[in-house]
Amino acid sequence: MSALAAAVAAGALGWLVLGLLRVRLRGGERWPAALACGAPIVTVMARVQWEVLAAAAAVLLALAVWRRKDIRVEESEPLPRWAIAVCAAVGLAFGWMALARAEVLEQFFLLPGLALAVLAAARRVARPAGAVCAALLTFSSQALTTFAGLDEPQLLVAFCLFSSCWLAALAWQSRQVRLLLPVAALAIFLSRIWTTEGIAFGGFLFDRLPWIAVPFVALLAGWAVQRLPVWAAVLAAFQLITAWPPVTGLLAPAWVQRLPEERKQAAQLSAYLDEAAPAAAFVLTDMPLSRRRTARHFTDSKELLLMARVAFDPALTPARERRIPLMDTPRRRFAIEREGRVSELRFFHNGVELIRSPSWKVRTLEGEMRASLALDNSMVTGCDCALEVDFGAPVQFDEVWIGGTGGAFIGVPRGLRRAAIVALKSRGVTHILAGESGALADELYRNARYWGVTEVGAGHGAHLFQLE
Amino acid sequence: MERTSSNWSNAAAAALAAVFALHVWRAATAAITTDEAFTFTAFVAPPLLQVLTSYDANHHVLHSLLCKLTVALLGAGEFTLRLPALLGAAIYLTGCRRLALASFGATPLMAATCLLLAVHSGLIDYFSLARGYSLAMGFLVWGLVLSNEEQWERASLCFGRAVASNPVFVIPAAAAIVAALRVQRAWRQADRLIVPGAVAALVVLALPLSRATAGNFYLGYDTPWKSLRSLLIFPHQAGASAVLRVLSPLLLVVGMWLERGVYSLMFGLCVVLVTALHEWAGMPWPYGRTGIYFLPVSILLAAFVARRFRWATLLLVGVAVISLVTVRPQVYTEWESEADSRQVMETLRQLHARPRVAASQPMQFGLEFYRATMKLETWPPVVEFTEGVDADFYVISPGQPRKGLRVLRRFPRSGVEILAR
Numbered sequence: 001m002s003a004l005a006a007a008v009a010a011g012a013l014g015w016l017v018l019g020l021l022r023v024r025l026r027g028g029e030r031w032p033a034a035l036a037c038g039a040p041i042v043t044v045m046a047r048v049q050w051e052v053l054a055a056a057a058a059v060l061l062a063l064a065v066w067r068r069k070d071i072r073v074e075e076s077e078p079l080p081r082w083a084i085a086v087c088a089a090v091g092l093a094f095g096w097m098a099l100a101r102a103e104v105l106e107q108f109f110l111l112p113g114l115a116l117a118v119l120a121a122a123r124r125v126a127r128p129a130g131a132v133c134a135a136l137l138t139f140s141s142q143a144l145t146t147f148a149g150l151d152e153p154q155l156l157v158a159f160c161l162f163s164s165c166w167l168a169a170l171a172w173q174s175r176q177v178r179l180l181l182p183v184a185a186l187a188i189f190l191s192r193i194w195t196t197e198g199i200a201f202g203g204f205l206f207d208r209l210p211w212i213a214v215p216f217v218a219l220l221a222g223w224a225v226q227r228l229p230v231w232a233a234v235l236a237a238f239q240l241i242t243a244w245p246p247v248t249g250l251l252a253p254a255w256v257q258r259l260p261e262e263r264k265q266a267a268q269l270s271a272y273l274d275e276a277a278p279a280a281a282f283v284l285t286d287m288p289l290s291r292r293r294t295a296r297h298f299t300d301s302k303e304l305l306l307m308a309r310v311a312f313d314p315a316l317t318p319a320r321e322r323r324i325p326l327m328d329t330p331r332r333r334f335a336i337e338r339e340g341r342v343s344e345l346r347f348f349h350n351g352v353e354l355i356r357s358p359s360w361k362v363r364t365l366e367g368e369m370r371a372s373l374a375l376d377n378s379m380v381t382g383c384d385c386a387l388e389v390d391f392g393a394p395v396q397f398d399e400v401w402i403g404g405t406g407g408a409f410i411g412v413p414r415g416l417r418r419a420a421i422v423a424l425k426s427r428g429v430t431h432i433l434a435g436e437s438g439a440l441a442d443e444l445y446r447n448a449r450y451w452g453v454t455e456v457g458a459g460h461g462a463h464l465f466q467l468e
Numbered sequence: 469m470e471r472t473s474s475n476w477s478n479a480a481a482a483a484l485a486a487v488f489a490l491h492v493w494r495a496a497t498a499a500i501t502t503d504e505a506f507t508f509t510a511f512v513a514p515p516l517l518q519v520l521t522s523y524d525a526n527h528h529v530l531h532s533l534l535c536k537l538t539v540a541l542l543g544a545g546e547f548t549l550r551l552p553a554l555l556g557a558a559i560y561l562t563g564c565r566r567l568a569l570a571s572f573g574a575t576p577l578m579a580a581t582c583l584l585l586a587v588h589s590g591l592i593d594y595f596s597l598a599r600g601y602s603l604a605m606g607f608l609v610w611g612l613v614l615s616n617e618e619q620w621e622r623a624s625l626c627f628g629r630a631v632a633s634n635p636v637f638v639i640p641a642a643a644a645i646v647a648a649l650r651v652q653r654a655w656r657q658a659d660r661l662i663v664p665g666a667v668a669a670l671v672v673l674a675l676p677l678s679r680a681t682a683g684n685f686y687l688g689y690d691t692p693w694k695s696l697r698s699l700l701i702f703p704h705q706a707g708a709s710a711v712l713r714v715l716s717p718l719l720l721v722v723g724m725w726l727e728r729g730v731y732s733l734m735f736g737l738c739v740v741l742v743t744a745l746h747e748w749a750g751m752p753w754p755y756g757r758t759g760i761y762f763l764p765v766s767i768l769l770a771a772f773v774a775r776r777f778r779w780a781t782l783l784l785v786g787v788a789v790i791s792l793v794t795v796r797p798q799v800y801t802e803w804e805s806e807a808d809s810r811q812v813m814e815t816l817r818q819l820h821a822r823p824r825v826a827a828s829q830p831m832q833f834g835l836e837f838y839r840a841t842m843k844l845e846t847w848p849p850v851v852e853f854t855e856g857v858d859a860d861f862y863v864i865s866p867g868q869p870r871k872g873l874r875v876l877r878r879f880p881r882s883g884v885e886i887l888a889r
Contacts, residue, residue: 204674224663225659227659228659231663234671235670251520252678253678253679
């Protein structure tokens with residue numbers, strides 16, 4: 001009921017705002033524009049009791065009906081009946097399925113609102129076939145329908161972003177500067193809720209496309225197919241068939257099936273982190289977490305996790321060395337080929353190591369763009385790359401030593417685990433949250449003494465370690 | 469004159485028909501190759517759902533689906549697996565004749581061009597090989613034909629089917645579309661030339677490609693020179709190959725200057741796209757067949773040189789003759805060591821009721837194909853021959869060590885031997 005009240009309140013409030021601005025819109029643009037104006041305000045209000053919201057919705061609706069003619073209607077060609085019928089049928093079918101799977105309903109009205117906004121925008125630039133195609137692609141997008149049923153801001157972000165762009169374009173095209181007011185309000189609201197996080201299956205049509213780009217790409221697709229109704233129908237049919245939840249379940253990759261469980265675990269873990277880690281903690285984790293559900297700073301940086309893994313993963317530990325003897329002549333530059341991971345690079349002259357100078361520059365020639373990590377005096381950092389060192393001026397050396405995963409076996413250097421912790425601490429990490437099914441948790445638990453960590457908590461499939 | 473003209477057209481048609489007959493004969497008689505056997509095992513034999521939801525560089529989706537259809541209707545075997553490739557060959561050859569007629573009229577040059585397009589040594593194997601190259605090239609050529617005739621939507625569908633047959637053809641398809649729009653100043657028809665094909669390709673490829681990773685696109689070279697060498701080669705003819713490598717770039721440059729049209733722009737755009745993909749997406753340079761689309765375009769451009777300098781027609785004919793001479797009818801050049809795979813299995817069947825067999829990598833794929841199609845499922849699977857593996861028989865390709873094994877049978881065409889302890 002609160003979801004319905006939110007939808008009515010948003011639309012009515014937005015209608016009143018647009019009426020006050022005395023804007024001129026086409027028939028099909030009024031409701032999506034009204035939702036775009038009202039949704040941000042109502043989202044903020046959504047935390048009030050639903051009875052208050054319902055009362056506000058009723059009052060606003062009455063006012064909007066009384067002032068319904070304040071928005072001036074521009075003449076335009078109505079949508080053909082077949083288009084309305086198709087949109088209604090798809091809306092009912094997909095809406096029903098998405099509602100059945102939704103965890104929360106408060107934001108659900110944004111999905112048809114977004115589809116209507118795309119339809120309205122597309123009608124300005126495309127023929128009916130293209131416009132309807134664009135709307136159908138948006139409404140049935142797997143990512144957006146997933147977010148519509150979650151207590152997450154992604155759909156609201158997508159809706160506000162698209163609506164602000166659409167209204168801005170409308171303001172420019174129809175020379176209605178006053179339309180920029182709601183655009184500005186949307187932009188400010190967007191800056192407060194902005195996020196690009198959020199993992200959801202994009203579907204087969206929008207596979208690997210960021211979810212935030214879906215309405216824009218759908219609009220572009222609608223524009224492209226507008227003169228080809230048969231192909232517009234094929235495209236829409238493909239999306240609708242593959243987006244139908246039972247079909248998606250059958251065809252989608254395995255990770256998609258695991259997403260709901262992972263999302264639930266991420267929410268639980270994030271809440272657990274708030275309880276278990278101190279407020280100033282900076283947590284390194286190999287588990288999915290939700291930034292919205294925890295006040296703690298955390299990172300899942302692959303580079304930092306790699307530093308930890310280097311200390312115990314036999315494939316990564318720098319247990320080998322290469323020694324390259326050279327003629328004793330001055331050199332300005334020296335390059336090494338890619339042969340495994342390079343943890344450290346050292347230059348010797350007559351057996352004495354050259355002191356590193358700030359004027360030395362190192363760059364990657366091929367592979368990982370982290371060549372500087374080969375000269376940072378730490379065996380737990382490095383890069384899998386070919387690199388070149390520019391000394392800045394000719395330097396004399398007769399031997400190059402390369403420690404890493406290539407070359408002759410010399411054994412695992414002592415103190416790697418402690419070195420990894422030192423490296424992580426120097427980058428601000430205070431805690432590690434490791435999944436109990438992973439090798440990292442097992443390693444930290446069994447060799448805590450060598451790492452210099454203490455387990456301070458465990459729950460929801462993860463262990464929290466504090467760096468000493 | 470008209471009669472002479474139609475004679476050249478008919479001669480070209482007859483030559484192409486003869487070439488097609490050669491392809492049919494090769495498809496029926498040549499042993500299965502590793503790549504074809506892998507296609508069968510991974511993308512034809514499994515259930516449809518598995519085929520649609522898995523991906524590898526070997527998966528030429530539309531081709532795999534057609535193979536699945538032919539095998540389901542007619543049973544598994546080399547010929548039924550190669551039927552879609554033969555379909556592609558027919559499409560390609562008819563398209564080449566139409567293209568050459570449109571460019572050069574019914575002339576000796578047209579006939580020479582058709583011949584070379586049909587028998588070039590870099591192309592000829594792929595018209596009977598159960599891979600998507602044949603279909604893709606056929607649709608690409610017809611896309612060029614139809615876009616020349618301003619049948620935009622049909623041309624687009626052809627380009628889309630080319631991409632669906634073999635995803636690497638997205639490069640020449642995109643290049644051909646841009647070239648056609650630019651040269652014919654048909655930008656207003658861009659949607660008609662792009663959308664149908666894009667949607668058609670998307671519908672076929674979207675599901676398998678949803679499983680693709682960067683690691684799937686592994687085939688290729690690390691330098692453009694190796695790539696070039698792999699395209700400009702006559703098998704076992706080092707001298708002729710060297711001459712080809714010198715002449716081809718010259719003919720190409722002059723041809724591009726003389727033509728200054730769709731083919732030149734298409735060729736240039738293909739080079740740009742391949743370079744861009746290498747630099748920005750880390751894709752390797754084309755490895756022979758993955759750059760096969762360069763060959764028909766190059767031949768057409770060389771034909772423009774012959775249109776200007778009549779003697780160059782002899783060059784085209786010469787290359788065609790050398791290509792034909794170097795064809796070994798029952799041997800696919802890149803898979804020479806597998807030319808006797810069927811005979812190997814038949815010999816093994818005579819030697820033992822249920823032998824354990826170890827074979828040199830990657831021959832075990834082809835032998836496994838025959839184990840399935842010859843109804844030898846009671847045999848244990850063929851394993852890879854490595855040090856320490858114990859088997860009743862060992863099928864070794866030339867050059868592999870065979871310490872402690874005695875030769876039971878040698879197959880001179882491929883050099884493969886069956887050995888035992």
